[in-house]
Amino acid sequence: GSKPAAPTPVGGADPAAKPKLAFVTNCVAEFWTIGKHGVEAAAKQFDCDVTVHMPPKNTVSEQQQILQDLIARGTKGIAVSPIDPSNMTGLLDDIAARATVVTHDSDAPASKRLAYIGMDNYEAGRLCGKLIVEAVPQGGPIVILVGNLDQDNARRRRQGIIDELLGRSMDPTRFDAQDAKLKGDKFEIRATFTDQTDHPKCKATAQDALTRWNDLACMVGLFEYEPPLILEAVQSAGRLGKVAMVAFDENEQTLQGILDGHIHGTVVQNPYEYGFQSVALLNKLVREPDATKRAALLPKDGFLNIPARQIRKDNVRAFWDDLKQKTGKK
Amino acid sequence: MASDAPLLEVAGISKAFPGVQALSSVDFVLHRGEVVALIGENGAGKSTLMKVLAGVHRPDAGLLRLLGQAVELRGPADALARGIALIHQELSLCDNLTVAAAVYLGAELRKGPFLRERAMQHGARAVLAQVGLHVDPRQLVATLSPGQKQLLEIGRALRAEARVLIMDEPTSSLTQVEAERLFEVTDELRRRGVGIVYISHRLGEVSRLADRVVGLRDGRNSGEIPGREATHERMVSLMVGRTLSQEQRPSHSPGEVVLRVRGVRTAAFPEACVDFEVRSGEVVGIAGLLGSGRSELLRALFGADRALAGQIEVGGVPLQRHGPAAAAAAGLVLAPEDRKLQGLVLGMSVRDNLSLPTLHRRGRFIDRAYERDLCARSIAELGIRTAGGGQVVGSLSGGNQQKVVLGKWLAANPKVLVLDEPTRGVDVGARAEIYARLHELAGAGLAVLFVSSELEEVLSLADRVLVLNHGRIAGELPRARLSEETIMMLATGMEVA
């Protein structure tokens, strides 16, 4: 739930001037470079200055520093993907008192941010879980790989998958510990491994998981770079066809893997749209001097839903072509 | 406890290191107001015994009594607290401290936890004046020359006002002037009832100072003689168990000029300009007072420090590039003064150190046979006391380390051999061997240039002496005019007729 727009003290700027906006991510990733394309497209279209900031070590401290310095340099509108939404409320409120703030990718509903642009990671997780059920309808043991588990969005994705596979009710606040024994009627979550976004380590972890369990039904990679590495590990173990794979995000090799029929499917968010829509909304808000009119510009419930999608072999071509066009790759 | 009990008494002290029995059942007594000289060949165990007395080493066996009371020293701090101070053979100073801080290290004048800086500067100045070191107490220790550091160490030991003062070769890089002052201080301490142990290879000093001379041989007592009766011969036989024959000094005829030095200036004395030549077959000594710029000059010749100006020719060819590697390649090598920092790689074996400057001449790959040969030869010729060529140099006794320094340069077969304090800490027997070897090499056409603070050595070794005063060559003395007096006059800036 979100509150109606709070009057922002920074209004009243000259509507003709180029507004200074910023797009802040939660880490450095290929995913966000797609988002950056969306930001740039919107900046061009709406004629505003937007800077993009990615905290390289994905820590709250870094993000806080970036936000504070953005305020200091006179940024009027900020779209941020908070790393730790539940504990960053105070900070976001403080920033929201000095600029127009929206969240994207990951929401902080308790804060005074005006709107949230994105989707629910928990629901995306459940979508991913559904793909797994499609890939291995008979069930079996699965392993989840994730870069970091202390990131809010990663936790929710994982939880969505687990809850879907174990046939539990919808409850985004649930959390199963990393080493919890999770076994349902059909599926068993054998382990969740983290790799701190270290690619060679991710590959090693995938290989070791394959060594350890010769009955794995499915492997899932929740961070963008992970599915291709899992695919390589499965290939080198000679277990293609025996171990199914389900992915997250739109890494090119993941898409190729889907085309080749090795990976069953992937859940894609729409970082391009996150970027584009964030800038579009901020632009409108910042240029509107009148507070009451500004409230009218906000999406319903302060939530601009950019739903996650499932990509399978049937729709991967079209999706990929569209993506290439948006990111300027032929 | 009876007050006539000896100040310090040890009985049956034994101490073994890996591969060596450094001390076996040594007895030693020191009374109040007595100066006992401890003599012995290099590696006889003198320093080890003293380190046991100062709490640095723990003995394997034996008993130590202070004023009749049996004590067990738990470490250097404990020994200091009981009034035993040791001046180590090797310099051991923290060179990031000021002179005053170094003098008072471990016994700072304090007010609660705080330092009394002024008082310490004052005290340091006074105590250093006693030993003749006149430097600013706020100056950093790092800026002192080795000789000055040695004086500083002595000053520090005096400041400790110990009951037992142990001096392990305190004069090894001092000239006669400072040594003389030290003797006066020693006499004064003796009068005040301090017990003093004095170790030196300069036997002249020993007979000048000692009330009693105690000999050590292979880590065992080899007897003692009263100070009055301590003649050179008796002391030598106490050390080596036989008398050494005095060899006749051969005379050589100098040949071509192999080292020509023109207008060299050093950083310490930028206004002084040095010119001289050394011919092949010549042994040239450089004398001067402490801090007269002798070491500076040698280092500049070798390219270890950048000379401010000047030209150096070796064998008629000017040195083009700067630096030790270039100098060595041209045939000029330097055995430096500070063996711990510059002379040796302490952590490497005797063998590796000996071959270090010459190994590259035997090809790109290591020539093991050459190394073994060289090692065996050097050990035999110089009498290096070691458990084997593989022993780590740092665990050799001081004198034996110096022999390794010399050995590696003698093997280098250079055109010009430059030596800075070549026999610092080397015992009389080995010294004679080294002199003989140098003369032999000179006879074969080597040019030798050496600095020594020991006049005796300068007199017996040199064909010709250059005397430095404030970085300038104050005069040149051919062999015929060499004497202690002439050297000292030139060194102190007087004219010689």
Next chain:
Amino acid sequence: MKKILGIAALLVVIALTTTWLSWDASSQSYTFLSGYNLQNLLQRIGMFGVLSIAAAFVIVTGGIDLSIGSVVCVAGCMLPWLLRDHGVPPLIAMPLVLLLCAAIGLWHGLLIVGLGLQPFVVTLCGLLLYRGVMRAFTGDQTMGLGGTADELRWLATGRIPITESFGLPAPLLVLALVAVVTSIFWTRTVAGRHLFALGRNEEAARFAGVATGRLTVLAYVLCSLLAGLGGCLFVLDVNSAQASSFGNFYELYAIAGAVLGGVALRGGEGMVLGVVLGACLMQLLQNTINLVADSNQLEFAVVGAVILAGAAVDEGVRRFFRRRR
């Protein structure tokens, strides 16, 4: 004094450049000089400065502490755990955390002095070990204060008003306190003198009767204690700690600050003022980048390049003075 001239000059140059570049036409002001920005910058300097002093404490003994970042993580996770999950009162929780950190330092010191292990090895293991333990301990869950320590948070976020728009941040005062005490310790006390002596030549100091072992242990204890203090400030500031990333790499920032400020890695050399200036420079640079660059991609590159330039300038200044002498 000469040692910190180079860094001080660099600091001034960068501050002026930043000011100049931060001109904002719309508000007709230098954003760098705004009260808000100066407050934030000084606050960060306060927190990172404490870490740099921590690092300096072991560097002057000739050692190194690579575990500072992980100790920050320990403090950052334990403080919320005590406050939020166990309702321990702030005035008990924080001393408890500091005690724990000091115990870590004690353990380092004992391994190094007692067992003779190398500081680099011991603290490298510490770097991995404590963070790993914290990850398991927190189950990779984010640790937040959850509003349990609002008074305590003053230590990190408080401002002592000076003008209308500017107040002195509390962490700067903490740093000032730590710096003054450390400076007195280093330059005016017997123990400080001994610390520097053993840093340069441990054996010589021992022969002179200095209790080198005990002092070395003390240095490691103080280092970890200060790192823990820093960690508390950080978590009080951001209100959230994630074991896998909290304080990551901070040891490198801390050491860089100390070294930039003239603390020699071979031990026995350094001034507190220099360390503080070093920490200032590190924070100033990041602020500069955020204020003037279009993205922070080049952040690391700029920080790296400037430290290098600082070290080179420093060496240049030193050589210049040596020649002039």
Next chain:
Amino acid sequence: MKKILGIAALLVVIALTTTWLSWDASSQSYTFLSGYNLQNLLQRIGMFGVLSIAAAFVIVTGGIDLSIGSVVCVAGCMLPWLLRDHGVPPLIAMPLVLLLCAAIGLWHGLLIVGLGLQPFVVTLCGLLLYRGVMRAFTGDQTMGLGGTADELRWLATGRIPITESFGLPAPLLVLALVAVVTSIFWTRTVAGRHLFALGRNEEAARFAGVATGRLTVLAYVLCSLLAGLGGCLFVLDVNSAQASSFGNFYELYAIAGAVLGGVALRGGEGMVLGVVLGACLMQLLQNTINLVADSNQLEFAVVGAVILAGAAVDEGVRRFFRRRR
């Protein structure tokens, strides 16, 4: 030899324990001993072993290289850039990348020897600088090979079949080659002797006529070159590199491997075999955790604890022998 006894023993103990714990009832076999696992493990040892030898090269000179991970990142980003984005043939691209890395080493060496900067500072700046530059250079995009170098990838992923289920991984052969050449260099050549001598006492080596400056520079060049080789292997293995994380922390793994293997940080001491064993231990541990633990949360903690134990055991063995001698 004694120096590596401790680590060798530790290695054997952990390998046996892992084997024992890896019993899989369903397949009635020890999963640790499966051909697939051994191949993977040996491959990783090959890649990380090269980095540890790189680190050892500068550690024996008494220096340190903290930039190894960032040089890995440079190689990992530049190789795909040349191959995929510019269509440079593999046999030209890889030497080019290695040349670039060697140039980085040269730059380090010159700063250290020529300007007299401290290795820790120079390479710490390198750590920040190169990664930062790569982030900007790649625009934070993942650099993948995109199928342009499938033959070259053999270097990283190739197997030389021995039995049906087991083949020697190519990186292990690379490591073997590097290790043998390094070992000959260190123990049999004059330059190697000089390297070790200057590592222990630079000044004494200089007085002995050793060209210490040139050799030190050489050590840094070789270090960065090998780090670059490692980086190429890594990217060829995983097929993609992200500038902000690729090779992060690898310098610490590399240094830990070298130090565990008996290379003394004060310089002048070390054996190649020890370094390789050290790298083995680091990789074995991670394999162990993945094979037997319920989650890898404790991974860092275990690695840290084992290195510490290794160092302590090592010191113990050394003391034991010292006493027995």
